[in-house]
Amino acid sequence: MKILIIEDEPEMLENMRQTLEREYYTVETASDYKKASTKIGVYDYDCVLLDITLPDGNGLELLKQLKQLGKDDGVIIVSAKDSLDDRIKGLNLGADDYLPKPFHMAELHARVKAIVRRRSFDGNKLIEIGNVSINPENRSVHINDKEVTLNRKEYDVLLYMISNKTRLVTKTALAEHVWGDHIDQADSFDFIYSQIKNLRKKLTDATATIEIEAVYGVGYKLQVV
Structure with a gap:
């Protein structure tokens, strides 16, 4: 399964990448809005881990872009902005889940597994x-x-x-x-x-x-x- 991590904090990005690669996911990364926009415009992913606050744009605009392109990539918003308004806006725009920072990598993996299982295999574990x-x-x-x-x-x-x-x-x-x-x-x-x-x-x-x-x-x- 292929994952895209959109995250501007280098240490966080690397920790997430290593965690998911250890679980045998194919992982791509983007550390800014421009690179992320290019990737989601060209490629398809099973799950996108999306930070809201990027140095050159708002991650929620990337979520809008995904939906405008008619793509069905699963999306988990991963952000330090833990306000109710952000959660509601993200979910209303089509995000599947919202994971506030800080979090344990084990929880990240569990959330990703749930999204992939639900979207690709109708929620079945087998x-x-x-x-x-x-x-x-x-x-x-x-x-x-x-x-x-x-x-x-x-x-x-x-x-x-x-x-x-x-x-x-x-x-x-x-x-x-x-x-x-x-x-x-x-x-x-x-x-x-x-x-x-x-x-x-x-x-x-x-x-x-x-x-x-x-x-x-x-x-x-x-x-x-």
Whole structure:
């Protein structure tokens, strides 16, 4: 799952980034309004952690921008401004949650998990499709009740495909979501092909009733067989 942290305090930003990366999220950061505006205009995220007070603008304007673009990124406002008016305004603009500073990183992680689970998996802690079962809490995958070992990126690809099971996923979207926004500077998608090939083999060997179908020239689609 991909997270964007918008925070201008360097130490806080680094603590949040390290905490979420330890939980295997793909994390992007922005320390000012301009950079954040560019990122949310170009890329999609599962959750945006949004500070209200930025050196060159108001974070609530970024929330407005997200909604005007028609994006459904989850948003948690993370701010030292803990007034009731700020909370109400942020929630009315479409934020999912409000976490006042200071806070424990464990609470931040719990809030992020809740947002991602609610938005991507209908609030379910266990994700099931066909004979495949995924537990995001411990990143385990079972097929026919037998555990299948995936590496980090194979797991991330599978989870992203399942969270978009009704959609055609482009190679670019898959790469950005699993490997991060800097992937647009890559010369090729060979690294994606390698992970997809290995994941497909593991699904086939375990007789999974789902498969990842390649759509020539475009990307991939998850199929239940």
